[in-house]
Each structure stands twice: as C-alpha cells, then as structure tokens.
C-alpha cells in the first residue's frame with residue numbers, strides 16, 4: 001500500500017516513515033520516529049531524488065511504482081550517500097535497469113566503498129552544473145560537510161524547489177502530514193528539529209553558513225529535506241533558526257542547570273539555585289539530571305540557552321563521568337558563546353569545579369565562566385547559602401546584560417526580514433513596474449538631497 005503525497009503538480013513525496021527505530025544512528029533516541037524523504041519528479045524524464053533507509057525499502061519501492069504508473073525511471077539524483085538515504089539505491093537500480101545515477105565524484109566514491117555497483121551508469125556533476133529533464137532544469141550545489149563531505153543540494157530553477165539533503169531536516173515521523181503549514185511546528189516539531197540539527201550537523205556550523213549564503217542567492221520557494229516536513233510557507237522562520245544554530249548563537253536568554261549527583265546534595269543545590277533565580281526574576285530556567293537525560297537532549301538545550309550551570313560531584317578525583325561525557329559532546333559539536341556557572345561537590349578532595357572550568361577554558365570557544373563558584377563539602381552548609389546568593393546574583397546580572405544583545409538581535413532580525421520581504425516583492429514585479437519603482441526611488445533620493 002503506498003503512502004505518496006503530492007508536493008507540486010509534478011513532484012511527489014515517495015518517502016517512508018519509521019516509527020520502529022529506537023536510536024537514530026544507533027545513538028540518539030527518537031521516540032517520535034523519523035521520516036526518510038525521497039521525491040519523484042514526473043517530467044519528460046522521470047527523476048528520483050534520493051532513496052531511503054533499507055528498513056523502508058519495500059514501501060518505498062511501492063511508492064515509486066505507484067507514481068511511475070508504468071513509466072520507466074530515467075534518473076536517480078543522489079544528494080547524500082549516508083545509508084539512511086542511499087541504502088535502497090542498488091535495489092532501485094536493479095528494478096529500473098535504464099536508470100542513470102546523477103551525483104558528484106565523492107558520492108560515487110562512497111557508493112563504491114559501500115559496495116553499490118553503479119559502473120557505467122554514472123553521470124558526474126560538480127558545483128553549478130545543470131541538467132534539464134524537460135520542463136525542469138536543476139542546478140547542483142555542493143554542500144560539503146552538511147553533514148558528510150559528499151553532500152550536495154539540488155535546486156530546481158523552474159519552480160524554486162530546493163532538494164536540501166540533510167539541511168533543514170528534523171526527527172519525527174510525518175504520519176501523513178507533509179508540509180510545514182500542516183503541522184504546528186513551533187509547538188510539536190521545533191524540539192525535534194533542534195535536537196536533530198545540533199546533534200547531527202551542529203559540529204559543522206561554518207559549512208551550514210556557507211550553504212545558507214548560497215541559499216540566499218537562489219529564489220527558493222520550497223525546502224524538500226531528507227527528514228521531516230517540507231517547507232513551503234514559513235521558510236524565513238526555519239532559515240533564522242538554522243542561522244542561529246550554525247553560528248552558535250543562543251535562541252533564548254535563559255538558564256540551563258545540569259546536575260550530577262549520587263546522594264542528592266548536589267541536586268538539592270541545583271534546585272535551590274533554580275528557585276532562587278526565579279525568586280530574583282529569571283524564570284526561563286530548566287533543570288536536568290545528567291544521569292537521567294540522554295545527552296542528545298542536553299546538547300539541544302545547551303544550543304538553546306544562553307547560560308549553562310554545571311553542578312557536579314567529584315568522582316575519583318575527576319568530573320562525574322556522565323557530566324564529563326556531556327562536556328565532551330559540547331566540545332565535539334563546537335558549542336561556543338555561552339556563559340557558565342559552576343557548582344562542585346566532594347567529601348575529601350574537591351576537584352570537579354576546577355576541572356570543569358579547565359575543560360571549558362581549553363575546549364569551548366568564546367565562553368565566559370562566572371567567578372561566583374559554589375563549593376559544597378558533602379552537603380550544603382551556611383557558607384554555601386552566601387555562595388548560592390552570589391552565584392544567582394551573578395547569573396541574574398549576566399542575563400540582564402545578555403538581554404540587551406538579544407534585543408539588538410531582534411531588531412537586526414526584523415530589519416533583515418523586512419529587507420528580504422522587500423527583495424521578494426521586487427522580484428515579483430514586472431520589468432515595467434520595477435523601472436517605475438526605481439524611478440520613484442531615484443526621484444525621492446534627489447528630492448531629499
């Protein structure tokens with residue numbers, strides 16, 4: 001039974017949903033599943049954009065057959081060779097013996113490494129190359145390290161559809177709904193999207209920025225990613241999120257408190273800090289037990305908030321191992337530009353605070369550590385009360401300073417959105433209207449002068 005959706009008049013979603021998978025990349029829990037998107041264009045030639053994970057191959061083949069309705073498949077464009085998208089490639093080639101594969105040199109190298117036989121069927125493209133399939137002409141743009149080195153995106157210059165590979169993707173099974181305007185993204189999807197981006201592509205922020213710069217030069221009307229909803233309405237919203245995530249700019253001025261505690265004393269201090277921050281007016285606070293929260297969720301929250309408090313026991317003269325693992329993830333994913341607060345605990349040789357500070361200093365760029373450290377000797381005593389007060393004061397002060405940066409960013413974002421809207425409106429005008437508008441602008445400028 002096929003579950004195809006129509007994307008445009010001649011483009012179809014032929015992907016599959018996977019609700020059985022527990023761990024994405026066998027590491028990140030995905031309780032809401034994931035979709036492997038693939039798209040099929042019916043032009044004078046028929047063109048399939050990417051395939052799906054092996055687990056969904058059967059349904060995927062049914063979807064393709066239903067859309068082709070007896071036609072042969074002429075081309076398969078491989079934008080990304082990662083097996084969750086390319087595993088079904090060979091099965092497609094076996095079923096459609098005349099199908100040619102369009103991709104780049106590095107992707108063909110990966111195909112051979114993964115054991116796919118594409119000999120004699122390759123059509124190798126590079127940056128800026130185009131292919132015409134009848135009505136539709138596409139351009140290929142390399143998207144190196146978003147999120148593998150061979151990744152590319154394909155832009156359909158005829159209708160503004162960008163096949164964006166892993167860019168603009170999200171965890172979460174689609175379950176029938178396909179477009180951003182068919183879901184409540186800000187309520188139901190954004191956490192999945194952030195967790196997907198930060199854990200999967202977070203490390204490659206500068207490469208994402210390169211792709212965003214290319215995207216700005218193309219009149220994109222739709223993002224067709226390889227996971228999650230297709231964007232046809234509120235593209236600016238999602239672009240802005242990716243811009244922030246890939247520049248490591250926090251989305252929210254708030255405080256994430258992560259604690260590592262065995263007997264509850266460090267936990268109690270973390271909760272006391274949260275309560276005190278709220279008493280002092282900073283209510284955008286989230287508290288996490290590092291041992292009970294999968295690190296992928298912690299990473300996503302670290303990308304979201306401006307302030308991070310690390311509260312850890314000392315364990316064999318080290319940072320608590322699970323907290324150390326969290327810090328390792330932040331390092332690997334290049335998290336930067338955060339303000340940190342520290343709470344440490346120990347019963348005979350307290351080391352965790354200094355070690356966490358050292359880790360941040362040595363591994364996380366452009367981060368600031370607040371001086372007001374709280375040191376607990378087994379359980380909090382009277383002197384800890386003043387330390388807690390000093391730490392919460394320092395955070396409140398820093399949040400207030402950050403607020404100004406956030407306000408400025410909101411103004412900059414609004415100005416940017418206005419300029420983008422103006423450019424988009426200008427593009428829609430006829431040549432005559434454009435000339436009239438430019439003449440009017442020129443007249444106004446001369447008048448003002």
Ligand SMILES: Cc1cc2nc3c(=O)[nH]c(=O)nc-3n(C[C@H](O)[C@H](O)[C@H](O)COP(=O)(O)O)c2cc1C
Pocket residue numbers: 260261262263264265266267313314315316317318345346347348349350351377378379
């Ligand atoms: C395996 C293990 C190793 C520990 N290593 C140290 C240590 O090296 N230095 C120290 O001061 N305390 C060490 N402790 C003690 C705890 O850090 C300390 O009791 C702390 O107060 C526990 O805080 P909690 O109540 O939040 O769990 C260790 C405890 C355990 C179980």
